[in-house]
Amino acid sequence: MFIMGYDIRPAAKLNKARLGGADLDAVNLAGATLTHADLREVSLRSADLTGADMRDAKLTACYMPGANMAGARLSRAHMAEANMYGVSLRRATVDDADLTGVTLQAAVLAGANLKGSTFVGANLHWADLRDTDVRGADFSQADMASARLRGARYDADTRLPDGVSPDRRGMRRAD
Numbered sequence: 001m002f003i004m005g006y007d008i009r010p011a012a013k014l015n016k017a018r019l020g021g022a023d024l025d026a027v028n029l030a031g032a033t034l035t036h037a038d039l040r041e042v043s044l045r046s047a048d049l050t051g052a053d054m055r056d057a058k059l060t061a062c063y064m065p066g067a068n069m070a071g072a073r074l075s076r077a078h079m080a081e082a083n084m085y086g087v088s089l090r091r092a093t094v095d096d097a098d099l100t101g102v103t104l105q106a107a108v109l110a111g112a113n114l115k116g117s118t119f120v121g122a123n124l125h126w127a128d129l130r131d132t133d134v135r136g137a138d139f140s141q142a143d144m145a146s147a148r149l150r151g152a153r154y155d156a157d158t159r160l161p162d163g164v165s166p167d168r169r170g171m172r173r174a175d
Contacts, residue, residue, distance in 0.1 A: 001027070010048075134158050135174055 001008045006017050008024065011031040018038045025045040034054045044064035051071045058078045065085040072092045080100040084107055091111040101121045108128045116136040124139075124147045131151040138159045150170035160166065166173070 133174075134171075139164070 003022050003024065004019055006012070006014055006019060008027050008029065010028050012029060012033070014032055014034045014037055016036045017034065019042055020038050020040045021042065023043045024047055025043050026047060027044070028048045029052055030048045030050045032049070032052045034052055034057050037054065037057045039062060040058050040060045042059070042062050044062060044067050046066040047064065047068070049067060049069045049072050052069065053073045054077055055073050055075045056077065057074070059082055060078050060080050062079065062082040062084075064087060065083055066087065067084070068088045069092055070088045070090040072089065074092060074094045074097055077094070077097045079102055080098050081102065082099070083103045085103050085105050087104065087107045089107060089109045089112050092109070093113045094109075094117055095113050096116040097118070099117055099119045099122055102119070103123045104127050105123050106126045107124075109132055110128050110130045111132065112129075113133045114129075114137050115133050117138075119137060119139045119142050122139070122142040124142055124144045126146050127144075128148045129152050130148050133153050135153060135155040136157040139161055140159050142161050144161055144164050149166075152169075152171045153174040154160075154166055154171050155173065155175040
């Protein structure tokens with residue numbers, strides 16, 4: 001399938017692709033390379049992005065509820081204000097990424113590397129963050145009501161919202 005001149009298929013090489021605003025609902029891009037891609041305001045509802053390499057991608061204001069991004073690499077990705085309701089980011093690498101104001105309600109991030117990422121003002125209500133690495137991550141003003149945090153590794157640089165106690169949530173100090 002071709003969209004905006006790009007061949008959209010599993011394992012596609014889409015480095016630096018410019019797909020801003022495209023409708024990619026339910027596409028299969030498993031294992032695709034999307035490094036430095038411009039995916040701002042793209043609709044990826046229920047898309048399969050398992051194992052995709054999306055380092056340094058721009059995903060600002062994307063609409064991707066129900067997308068499967070398990071094992072994806074999203075280091076330094078810009079995902080501010082994205083709607084990622086119910087997304088699977090299980091065992092994904094999302095380090096040093098910008099997730100300011102993102103909706104990750106009911107998302108599964110279990111086992112993900114979230115080191116150094118920014119979640120300021122994010123909605124993580126009912127999100128599964130068990131066994132994640134959140135060292136150096138900033139969750140200031142995030143809604144983490146009922147978020148599952150057991151086994152998440154944090155350090156002195158991790159910023160949690162007021163009212164979230166690492167000990168009561170079963171988090172492990174890593175430093």
